[in-house]
Amino acid sequence: MKPENRTFIISGGVSGLGLATARDLHSAGAYVSLLDINANVGATIVRELGERARFFETDVSDTKSIEAAIKGTVKWVEETGKAIGGVVAGAGVGTPGLIIDKKNEPLSLSSLDFVLSINLRGTIDLIRQTLPYITTNKPSSPDGERGVIIMISSSAAFDGQMGQIAYAASKGAIASLTLPLARDLSKYGIRAVTIAPSLFESNMTKMLGPKVKLSLEKVMEFPKRAGQPEEFARLVRECVENEMLNGTVLRLDGAMRMPSKL
Numbered sequence: 261m262k263p264e265n266r267t268f269i270i271s272g273g274v275s276g277l278g279l280a281t282a283r284d285l286h287s288a289g290a291y292v293s294l295l296d297i298n299a300n301v302g303a304t305i306v307r308e309l310g311e312r313a314r315f316f317e318t319d320v321s322d323t324k325s326i327e328a329a330i331k332g333t334v335k336w337v338e339e340t341g342k343a344i345g346g347v348v349a350g351a352g353v354g355t356p357g358l359i360i361d362k363k364n365e366p367l368s369l370s371s372l373d374f375v376l377s378i379n380l381r382g383t384i385d386l387i388r389q390t391l392p393y394i395t396t397n398k399p400s401s402p403d404g405e406r407g408v409i410i411m412i413s414s415s416a417a418f419d420g421q422m423g424q425i426a427y428a429a430s431k432g433a434i435a436s437l438t439l440p441l442a443r444d445l446s447k448y449g450i451r452a453v454t455i456a457p458s459l460f461e462s463n464m465t466k467m468l469g470p471k472v473k474l475s476l477e478k479v480m481e482f483p484k485r486a487g488q489p490e491e492f493a494r495l496v497r498e499c500v501e502n503e504m505l506n507g508t509v510l511r512l513d514g515a516m517r518m519p520s521k522l
């Protein structure tokens with residue numbers, strides 16, 4: 261699908277990988293609907309992008325909040341006439357926590373629920389609520405393509421480190437649901453693709469601190485550096501444009517396999 265003159269809903273769209281994706285799709289002529297909990301930055305990004313961008317303050321762990329953002333997007337789509345071409349579900353958190361800590365305290369359920377409700381439930385809920393507006397699209401290709409769903413997993417889905425129980429569970433689930441999602445949606449001509457990045461520059465990885473970041477870069481094969489958000493966005497663009505990409509998880513990781521601990 262060509263992104264031009266289509267609307268893409270991007271959660272986590274005002275920072276890091278989501279923002280780079282928004283900028284790239286926007287530069288290709290797409291309309292971008294940015295959903296994020298961070299309202300201050302949202303207004304600035306929309307001002308920067310100008311036309312063809314809207315921001316909806318959204319908490320993806322709150323189903324009503326997603327509903328309102330989709331309603332707002334659909335209203336905008338009615339004005340522009342640019343159908344929803346897809347969703348990029350980028351909102352995510354990486355809150356760490358050992359299953360049992362040094363004080364012999366087990367991982368709290370509130371911390372587990374926090375990560376799962378954003379990374380897993382929030383991703384599925386966003387997709388679930390957007391789909392009725394994609395299944396009804398006029399096909400955009402001779403094959404009958406109507407849309408594309410792009411999700412973000414992580415290296416942690418395959419080689420999660422110590423302290424990544426909740427995060428790895430959420431990202432492993434995203435990887436696992438990619439194929440059944442593609443299968444459910446194939447009759448509508450909607451594809452589902454997941455990207456599993458290793459270490460990429462973003463606000464999330466800024467919080468790791470320079471020492472941890474350096475030790476992660478050391479275990480990369482080639483190139484020995486964190487990925488740039490623009491390199492991630494380039495793969496998203498390919499996922500949007502290449503109809504043969506479907507039901508798969510693409511590792512974008514410089515051959516990095518994360519060690520148990522740093």
Ligand SMILES: NC(=O)c1ccc[n+]([C@@H]2O[C@H](COP(=O)([O-])OP(=O)(O)OC[C@H]3O[C@@H](n4cnc5c(N)ncnc54)[C@H](O)[C@@H]3O)[C@@H](O)[C@H]2O)c1
Nearest residue numbers: 272275276277296297319320351352414459460462463464
């Ligand atoms: N950067 C990496 O190295 C890396 C590696 C693997 C996977 N990922 C995944 O990529 C995605 C994007 O992460 P990033 O690195 O760009 O981080 P980031 O912190 O720069 O961006 C994440 C965005 O999600 C938003 N967000 C958080 N909770 C939200 C909520 N409840 N509702 C709506 N928005 C919410 C944040 O405000 C932020 O704008 C995440 O799912 C992350 O797990 C990142």
